Amino acid sequence: MELIRDLIPLQSAIQAWRRQSQGIALVPTMGNLHAGHLSLVREAKRIAERVVVSLFVNPLQFGPTEDFSAYPRTLESDRNALAAEGVDLLFAPTVQTLYPRGQADQTLVVVPASLSEILCGASRPGHFTGVATVVCKLLHLVQPDIALFGEKDFQQLLVIRRMVADLNLPVIIHGMPTVREPDGLAMSSRNTYLSEAERAIAPELYGTLRRSIERFQRGDSLPSVEQRALEELKDLGFQPDYVQIRRQADLHRPEEEDTALVILGAARLGKARLIDNQCFMKGGG
Amino acid sequence: MELIRDLIPLQSAIQAWRRQSQGIALVPTMGNLHAGHLSLVREAKRIAERVVVSLFVNPLQFGPTEDFSAYPRTLESDRNALAAEGVDLLFAPTVQTLYPRGQADQTLVVVPASLSEILCGASRPGHFTGVATVVCKLLHLVQPDIALFGEKDFQQLLVIRRMVADLNLPVIIHGMPTVREPDGLAMSSRNTYLSEAERAIAPELYGTLRRSIERFQRGDSLPSVEQRALEELKDLGFQPDYVQIRRQADLHRPEEEDTALVILGAARLGKARLIDNQCFMKGGG
Numbered sequence: 001m002e003l004i005r006d007l008i009p010l011q012s013a014i015q016a017w018r019r020q021s022q023g024i025a026l027v028p029t030m031g032n033l034h035a036g037h038l039s040l041v042r043e044a045k046r047i048a049e050r051v052v053v054s055l056f057v058n059p060l061q062f063g064p065t066e067d068f069s070a071y072p073r074t075l076e077s078d079r080n081a082l083a084a085e086g087v088d089l090l091f092a093p094t095v096q097t098l099y100p101r102g103q104a105d106q107t108l109v110v111v112p113a114s115l116s117e118i119l120c121g122a123s124r125p126g127h128f129t130g131v132a133t134v135v136c137k138l139l140h141l142v143q144p145d146i147a148l149f150g151e152k153d154f155q156q157l158l159v160i161r162r163m164v165a166d167l168n169l170p171v172i173i174h175g176m177p178t179v180r181e182p183d184g185l186a187m188s189s190r191n192t193y194l195s196e197a198e199r200a201i202a203p204e205l206y207g208t209l210r211r212s213i214e215r216f217q218r219g220d221s222l223p224s225v226e227q228r229a230l231e232e233l234k235d236l237g238f239q240p241d242y243v244q245i246r247r248q249a250d251l252h253r254p255e256e257e258d259t260a261l262v263i264l265g266a267a268r269l270g271k272a273r274l275i276d277n278q279c280f281m282k283g284g285g
Numbered sequence: 286m287e288l289i290r291d292l293i294p295l296q297s298a299i300q301a302w303r304r305q306s307q308g309i310a311l312v313p314t315m316g317n318l319h320a321g322h323l324s325l326v327r328e329a330k331r332i333a334e335r336v337v338v339s340l341f342v343n344p345l346q347f348g349p350t351e352d353f354s355a356y357p358r359t360l361e362s363d364r365n366a367l368a369a370e371g372v373d374l375l376f377a378p379t380v381q382t383l384y385p386r387g388q389a390d391q392t393l394v395v396v397p398a399s400l401s402e403i404l405c406g407a408s409r410p411g412h413f414t415g416v417a418t419v420v421c422k423l424l425h426l427v428q429p430d431i432a433l434f435g436e437k438d439f440q441q442l443l444v445i446r447r448m449v450a451d452l453n454l455p456v457i458i459h460g461m462p463t464v465r466e467p468d469g470l471a472m473s474s475r476n477t478y479l480s481e482a483e484r485a486i487a488p489e490l491y492g493t494l495r496r497s498i499e500r501f502q503r504g505d506s507l508p509s510v511e512q513r514a515l516e517e518l519k520d521l522g523f524q525p526d527y528v529q530i531r532r533q534a535d536l537h538r539p540e541e542e543d544t545a546l547v548i549l550g551a552a553r554l555g556k557a558r559l560i561d562n563q564c565f566m567k568g569g570g
Binding site: 011019107108112141143163167 | 292296304306386390391392393394395396397399417418421422425426428447448451452453454455
């Protein structure tokens with residue numbers, strides 16, 4: 001596996017593959033890889049002749065009070081894990097390489113507020129603009145036929161799909177199911193922020209989402225389900241941000257006739273801001 | 286020459302060429318083609334094996350009080366002119382095809398304000414966001430190796446270069462000199478808005494820019510040159526918007542040591558808003 005940090009050698013590698021008409025899959029990551037990332041890599045290997053993983057902790061998607069500096073960076077073990085999976089190329093640029101003029105003077109990709117300023121976007125102003133911008137750059141640099149993202153970041157996945165559709169990017173966006181610990185906790189690099197006591201509580205975010213779906217399916221109203229979930233999370237020791245039931249397609253509030261729904265939750269637990277979600281069909285039991 | 290209006294047949298044509306490793310040049314236009322456009326097409330023919338011209342009057346780059354509806358649309362004569370030049374493909378989508386969700390709910394490409402909200406961007410809020418967004422879409426749809434733009438729209442050319450650099454778009458942006466009428470008037474579709482009397486005065490926008498450069502080279506101060514140009518234009522019957530001397534590279538105000546400069550002017554004359562510019566070297570006489 002080749003480790004590339006600069007743009008010119010990346011272009012050479014990509015162009016060589018494209019000249020041979022080899023299919024390229026991209027798995028964009030912020031590193032600190034876990035089984036969730038590796039499931040994306042394995043799917044990428046299955047689909048395409050060449051697999052590129054990008055590893056970049058993107059400052060543009062972190063707010064000024066967020067965990068950009070603290071975000072876990074584990075390049076050596078990530079590199080070993082990806083080499084063992086048979087990844088062809090690890091692209092790990094510096095901040096200076098991707099933002100040579102600095103972040104403040106950067107062309108931005110701004111997805112409509114109706115999708116990017118709700119839920120996590122309401123709590124993290126500018127977050128999804130940072131995500132859309134860096135993913136747009138990576139898609140241009142790697143020119144993949146397909147790019148893979150985890151459904152754990154459900155809103156992020158929709159933001160990227162929307163950017164790709166609105167800007168006519170010639171790439172397929174492929175979402176993959178959330179990978180969970182045996183006790184149900186969604187795999188996340190931010191789980192490393194949890195103390196032992198917090199780690200024991202953490203799976204209850206997913207537990208609360210599942211219990212909320214059950215209540216909704218039994219006929220409890222949407223506002224009462226959401227309210228009760230927030231109280232449950234508080235009682236468990238979380239500081240909840242939101243729990244909401246939305247349409248899968250566009251994260252709008254569901255209308256009576258909508259059946260493909262998703263419940264999404266975000267809550268702080270100690271130093272970690274955890275998110276999770278679960279898709280379901282209304283009336284699906 | 287093939288006329289294509291929809292995205293799927295465009296993709297088929299582009300993919301066929303790319304599979305054969307044929308170089309593709311794109312000339313984006315709003316139609317109503319004149320000798321300036323045709324100079325871009327001829328250069329494109331010289332450079333690339335396949336030439337695509339896009340023809341789209343982009344509503345996203347027009348303000349609510351601007352001339353979107355009045356903008357001259359002459360598809361049949363444009364089509365004949367391009368076929369005569371040996372263009373391979375004319376892509377002329379509808380507004381619905383490029384903005385299926387409407388303009389208000391569209392992902393936008395926003396170039397930094399330091400470049401996009403000065404000069405014409407100050408007078409036309411959102412204009413360069415509309416330009417950057419549609420050009421980004423066209424570059425994704427046509428996937429050209431090179432795209433050609435006229436230097437007459439000097440700020441637009443810099444906005445596009447900046448977007449391409451900041452988003453790492455895999456395309457070369459090629460600027461071409463302004464084509465002028467024998468009396469010096471820069472070719473523009475908006476010249477058709479001029480009455481006979483206005484048409485006689487119109488070349489004086491360029492005349493004023495050239496006289497201003499002479500005054501600057503003779504040692505007149507930058508503010509006095511700019512002020513005098515505005516007065517001259519008013520006396521001639523224009524309603525001037527701005528005349529400014531800037532750095533060619535980034536349109537910043539020139540520092541003492543900058544030598545590659547450009548004078549840019551915009552003025553209304555009757556129903557037309559005319560723009561023009563001239564690059565020059567400080568001390569170049």
